[in-house]
Amino acid sequence: MRVHFKAMADYTGGNLTSQALVADKVELIQMLFDGLVDSLAVAKGHIEHQAIEKKGQSLNRASRIVVGLKSALDYSQGGDIAANLSELYDYVLRKIIHINIHNDLAGLGEIHGLMVELQQAWKTMPGLIPSRPNMNLGAAPSSLAVH
Numbered sequence: 248m249r250v251h252f253k254a255m256a257d258y259t260g261g262n263l264t265s266q267a268l269v270a271d272k273v274e275l276i277q278m279l280f281d282g283l284v285d286s287l288a289v290a291k292g293h294i295e296h297q298a299i300e301k302k303g304q305s306l307n308r309a310s311r312i313v314v315g316l317k318s319a320l321d322y323s324q325g326g327d328i329a330a331n332l333s334e335l336y337d338y339v340l341r342k343i344i345h346i347n348i349h350n351d352l353a354g355l356g357e358i359h360g361l362m363v364e365l366q367q368a369w370k371t372m373p374g375l376i377p378s379r380p381n382m383n384l385g386a387a388p389s390s391l392a393v394h
Contacts, residue, residue: 273369273372273373276369276372277369277370277372279312279315279316279319280316280362280365280366280369281366282308282312283312283362283366284359284362284363284366286305286306286308286309286312287305287309287355287358287359287362288359289301289305290306290346290355291352291355293305294346294350294352294355295352302347302350303347306343306346306347309343310340310343313336313339313340313343314336314340316336317333317336317337339358339361339362342354342358
């Protein structure tokens, strides 16, 4: 899997390098899902308050994060799971476009729920992975790409 720093920048809005230096692969994905779920929730509020420009910004941020999650998929190791997630991410991107055009709160609720489920699954992930040695905090940022 590859997690691009651009996707992380969309999540964090800054201070990316220091956060990425201490985050492992699972934590990076968890952070992206946190940002995605937050962006979708914020977009809902903007739709409800007819703040159209801010809604667009929140949905744009959500889209960029979904693209980052999709680019992190490792098809060689992920097999059918990676392929299914890729299709799900494509669906979410199409729905975000539809939501942005039509202010579709039901559609937004649907994808928000799906992403919350995935977010929760990633939160259980650390308990399923064997312990690893301490991370080399002196590593160059380019070596932090998730493979």
